[in-house]
Amino acid sequence: MKVLLVGGGKTLYFLCRKFTSSGHDVIIVDSDRDECVSLSRQLTATVVAGDGSDSRILDEAGVRGADVVLAITSNDQDNLVICQLAMRTFGVRRAMALANDPENATVFRDLGLDAFSTTEIIGSLIEQHAAIDQVRNLLPVGEGKVNVTEVSVDTGSPVAGKLLKDIELPGNALVAVIIRENETIVPRGGSSIIAGDRVVLITLPENHGKVIEAFTGERA
């Protein structure tokens, strides 16, 4: 996959390192010339110095061949224009914009872009981690539309000792895996849950709290 990243700072550096180490081709566009020099020394990526919301710079960087464009500058207006140029002028199939202001994530989606807010993602991670000790490894998938959560079942849990089919869950929630000591079980209705198990749950934001409550007995 060919990824074009527009932005700067440590996030850009570490994202680029992550993508290159998974074997993707990365092109960086960064308006800070000094940072470009140091990035090109440290990374195995093509680095272009310039304003990523300028169509000439994007073209020069090779945006036409990119599979994904990711705009993560600190200015929402620039991220919007970068993604719109990439998609509309250069025909890139997927462009994702960082919304620095969380409210702009919705704005960007209404304007037809993929958008994400790190504030929202980190905020929900902290809230849900801090709320209940038994809940771990919460991972938002699909721009936060789906949550993957690991819950430890202890003896006080309302589901301990029950069969999966006897547990009342809200709609659109799934027990994906039961981890019992070193064994991993993909459960069916007849599988039981016992104290000490860790279960991996797939939930939606609207039913997340209720599902967690069903497994821990505590209000999320």
Next chain:
Amino acid sequence: MKNDRYIVIVGCGRLGSHLANRLSIEGNSVVVIDNKESTFENLSLDFSGFRIEGDATRLSVLKEAKLGDADVLIATTREDNVNLMVAQVAHKLFAVPKVIARVFDPRREEMYKQLGVETICPTTVAAELFLIEASKGGKR
């Protein structure tokens, strides 16, 4: 021209303040948004509209300006991308009937026309006027 409209102007620099003064004196209800309070000094004593200090790329600021009630939005900041974002949000999310953005880079104009944003590029406008005047000059 109708002079009883509700007009939101983003950017209170030379162009924005000039438009705000004119449109306010003509009798329109005008709200000016700028993230620098000092720019409001550009408004004349006859300006009878409202001033909002804030970043117009934030939805909360546009809501404060009651953009949903506006008849016209004019985006005049010195940053093309701010103007283009505010204009699109006004057009798509607040359904403002008339939206105009100043855009310095002529290459961005075409794409934004397709997105329903009317743009005015000062460079293109000035160039046209210069060409007209220059064509009036004869040969020596």
